[in-house]
Amino acid sequence: MxxxxxxxxxxxxxxxxxxxxxxxxxxxxxxxxxxxxxxxxxxxxxxxxxxxxxxxxxxxxxxxxxxxxxxxxxxxxxxxxxxxxxxxxxxxxxxxxxxxxxxxxxxxxxxxxxxxxxxxxxxxxxxxxxxTCLPVPSRAGARAGDRVWLTGAVGAAMLGFDAVRRGVDDPANRQAFCRPVPLLAEGRALAPLVSAMMDVSDGLLLDASRLATASGVTLTLERGAIPLAQGVEQAGRADEALRWGDDYQLLFTLPPGTQPPVPAREIGEILGPGTAPLLLDCAPPDTAQSLGYLHRSSP
Amino acid sequence: MxxxxxxxxxxxxxxxxxxxxxxxxxxxxxxxxxxxxxxxxxxxxxxxxxxxxxxxxxxxxxxxxxxxxxxxxxxxxxxxxxxxxxxxxxxxxxxxxxxxxxxxxxxxxxxxxxxxxxxxxxxxxxxxxxxTCLPVPSRAGARAGDRVWLTGAVGAAMLGFDAVRRGVDDPANRQAFCRPVPLLAEGRALAPLVSAMMDVSDGLLLDASRLATASGVTLTLERGAIPLAQGVEQAGRADEALRWGDDYQLLFTLPPGTQPPVPAREIGEILGPGTAPLLLDCAPPDTAQSLGYLHRSSP
CATH class of the missing domain: 3.30.1330.10 (PurM-like, N-terminal domain)
Incomplete structure (x- = not known):
């Protein structure tokens, strides 16, 4: 610890x-x-x-x-x-x-x-x-069978961090890192429907694993379904983007068949409790690398 | 500024x-x-x-x-x-x-x-x-004619600070500096009666002058009426104790004739607006020294 x-x-x-x-x-x-x-x-x-x-x-x-x-x-x-x-x-x-x-x-x-x-x-x-809605959503409500959703792409803040650090002109990603926008309207629209919800501040894998742990379930993500910000794949940083935070997307779970009222992508599913809280393409993610957060420390 | x-x-x-x-x-x-x-x-x-x-x-x-x-x-x-x-x-x-x-x-x-x-x-x-009481007391309600009160002595935290800094055995004053006690019961008892109230965190003179400024009045203090912690006078630090904070006494004003329901000492009076917010024995205090707060910076 x-x-x-x-x-x-x-x-x-x-x-x-x-x-x-x-x-x-x-x-x-x-x-x-x-x-x-x-x-x-x-x-x-x-x-x-x-x-x-x-x-x-x-x-x-x-x-x-x-x-x-x-x-x-x-x-x-x-x-x-x-x-x-x-x-x-x-x-x-x-x-x-x-x-x-x-x-x-x-x-x-x-x-x-x-x-x-x-x-x-x-x-x-x-x-x-x-x-605005009771009960107030928590991280702890996800149930086996629920689908896992994300409001948007990850990785823009990661690219923006590098642009700031290196003094590179990259306005869109700089904006993502420097001036993130909290998804207040989206959160209010989702709150009455979700079984669990949290914002992704410390990295998708880390935060997804926290949601799974709080809910006492296994959360399985499908790598190919996770939306990546433009340029992430080209930079060969898709895996890293899953471990970077600071994009402030909302990660939430919905019962099967429920469609979210805001733009979002289905990225995985909730299983019953298993040996690991988080699976990525059916296997526990490589924990030799951090699942998140530490990337935000400056070099 | x-x-x-x-x-x-x-x-x-x-x-x-x-x-x-x-x-x-x-x-x-x-x-x-x-x-x-x-x-x-x-x-x-x-x-x-x-x-x-x-x-x-x-x-x-x-x-x-x-x-x-x-x-x-x-x-x-x-x-x-x-x-x-x-x-x-x-x-x-x-x-x-x-x-x-x-x-x-x-x-x-x-x-x-x-x-x-x-x-x-x-x-x-x-x-x-x-x-617990409406309107909630503010610093801004003192009126000409009100009396100024203080719940207890100032200077113990000042002596305690020195005891800690010098490694001197002085349990009572160390306690005053290290483990101050917020006067929650006293504040609740006083709230329905006071015209203005604040806690003395940054020094009696500084905080009294803030209360006067917020209320748009002159607050006049009588030096001899201000209770000093034991040992302050003997140490020749009476003036300094008025400029030291950290004792967390309550400073408040009451209409004339109203007695506080908790132990407190009358230490001054509210006058109409004048040339200075604060008078000490009828004259503005020496501002060549700070009225408070800065004493808390470490040397």
């Missing part, structure tokens, strides 16, 4: 509140005042979640977008955000991107904190949303 | 939502369903908010306590917290203190995020509470 995995396992021991969902979901889900509140907090660290020298406006956008993507996976409507900001070299440029994102997703800034003194910038954002 | 002040001023331009209270209060206050939610997010940075080498269990406790202190200042009852945690050298020890604090204040952990890769640890915590 990595340090992070051990820490999270120990954290789980601390919490038995049902709203925490065992710290195994994208969000906390809390009933209050006749409403159901959906809450998430994601952090971003300089040199880990973004490359040193990236435009601070893009960091701000992404900080908002990745948190709203967690709300999207719950079918929640955003209510507001609280910002935890480490002062850096170009704070006003950060605000430009923050303004862009808050306007684009029509979500108000409600509060937060600003600190100085860190050698490395670390930002956090808490997003609050209101559930 | 410092970088932080300029940033916060620019942030204010981004938000017009009433729940944000102009980013000039301890918390956001949000009506949802039939309840009023109170939300705060405070961060702590290694070397700024704590000394390198301090017990991680104490950092965890304080991270919870300072956020719950903001809820206390609103008279709110805690509902839960979300943790944003940077992995460090002794994460399991951090969890010991987190467990202590969550148990002591009967508040559940609902979720959060864990990140690695920062050269300096930066933690954030979001606390959610439920208002």
């Amino acid at each position: 990595t340090g992070e995995a051990a820490f999270i396992a120990a954290l789980r021991e601390l919490t038995s509140h049902p709203a925490a969902r065992g710290l195994a979901d994208d969000c906390a889900v809390l009933d209050i005042g006749g409403e159901t509140l959906v809450l998430t907090h994601d952090m971003m660290v300089e040199g880990v979640h973004w490359l040193r020298g990236q435009d601070p406006a893009d960091i701000a956008w992404k900080l908002v977008a990745v948190n709203l993507s967690d709300l999207a996976a719950k079918g929640a409507e955003p209510i507001g955000v609280l910002l935890g900001y480490s002062l850096g070299a170009d704070d006003l440029r950060f605000l430009d991107g923050l303004r862009d994102a808050l306007e684009a997703f029509a979500v108000p800034l409600l509060g937060g904190d600003t600190v100085g003194g860190g050698a490395v910038q670390v930002h956090g954002l808490t997003a609050l949303g209101r559930a | 410092t970088g932080e002040a300029a940033f916060i001023a620019a942030l204010r331009e981004l938000t017009s939502h009433p729940a944000a209270r102009g980013l000039a209060d301890d918390c956001a206050v949000l009506d949802i369903g039939g309840e009023t939610l109170v939300l705060t997010h405070d961060m702590m940075v290694e070397g700024v908010h704590w000394l390198r080498g301090q017990d991680p269990a104490d950092i965890a406790w304080k991270l919870v306590a300072v956020n719950l202190s903001d809820l206390a200042a609103k008279g709110a009852e805690p509902i839960g917290v979300l943790l944003g945690y940077s992995l460090g050298a002794d994460d399991l020890r951090f969890l010991d203190g987190l467990r202590d604090a969550l148990e002591a204040f009967a508040v559940p952990l609902l979720g959060g995020d864990t990140v690695g890769g920062g050269a300096v640890q930066v933690h954030g915590l979001t606390a959610l509470g439920r208002a």
Whole structure:
């Protein structure tokens, strides 16, 4: 177990509140005042979640977008955000991107904190949303026989990361990496139908395996059915694209025969519990390579 | 204007939502369903908010306590917290203190995020509470003629900081610095009566001046009436104690003739708007020294 995995396992021991969902979901889900509140907090660290020298406006956008993507996976409507900001070299440029994102997703800034003194910038954002559909989808509801769906292609953020790192002109993929768009409307449309749903932030294989584990099932993916962003295959990076995150597609399961109300591709199926949570073309994926997430660390 | 002040001023331009209270209060206050939610997010940075080498269990406790202190200042009852945690050298020890604090204040952990890769640890915590009294107290309600009150002494955390820094045996003051206690019951008892309330986190003079500015009044303090922790006067640090934060007392105003339902000392009075927001013994305090906050930076 990595340090992070051990820490999270120990954290789980601390919490038995049902709203925490065992710290195994994208969000906390809390009933209050006749409403159901959906809450998430994601952090971003300089040199880990973004490359040193990236435009601070893009960091701000992404900080908002990745948190709203967690709300999207719950079918929640955003209510507001609280910002935890480490002062850096170009704070006003950060605000430009923050303004862009808050306007684009029509979500108000409600509060937060600003600190100085860190050698490395670390930002956090808490997003609050209101559930639009009960029960609120979780990662844990997939059942044998369900079909596995994905809202769109993976790999664009991977190509965009390289374009930023190498200073290459590649506007579409740069946009995918720097200014991802949370699929809020899609999440709301899907929420009443799905048996399980999550956003793909850390890599399709890793996140699919988490969904399978949370649901206590085996999730089998068909490699040829997984949509890849333009240029991924040509670059010989199809396998890597399945292990890269940051595309913020929604991964969800539907009972057989149910068609999704938004554009999506069927990429696999749910089987009963087996020896591995995840199969790729009928075999466990090569775990000599990471299933995801670590790709986001800077070199 | 410092970088932080300029940033916060620019942030204010981004938000017009009433729940944000102009980013000039301890918390956001949000009506949802039939309840009023109170939300705060405070961060702590290694070397700024704590000394390198301090017990991680104490950092965890304080991270919870300072956020719950903001809820206390609103008279709110805690509902839960979300943790944003940077992995460090002794994460399991951090969890010991987190467990202590969550148990002591009967508040559940609902979720959060864990990140690695920062050269300096930066933690954030979001606390959610439920208002127990409407309207929720703010910093902005003090009126001319109101009396100014403080729940207890200042200066213990200042002495405790030195004890920790110098490795001196001084359990009571160490406790005040390392394991502050949010005055949740006191805040709830006071909330229906106060015209304005806040917690003293950044220094009595600085925070009193913020309350005065938010209320559009002059707040005058009587130096001799301000309770000082034991040992402060003897150490010749009375003036400094007024500029040190971290004691988490509640500062509040009451109409003349109203007695507080909890132990507190009357330390001043509210006057109409004047040339300075704050007077100490009838004169503006010496601003050649900082009114607060900066004392918390490590040397």
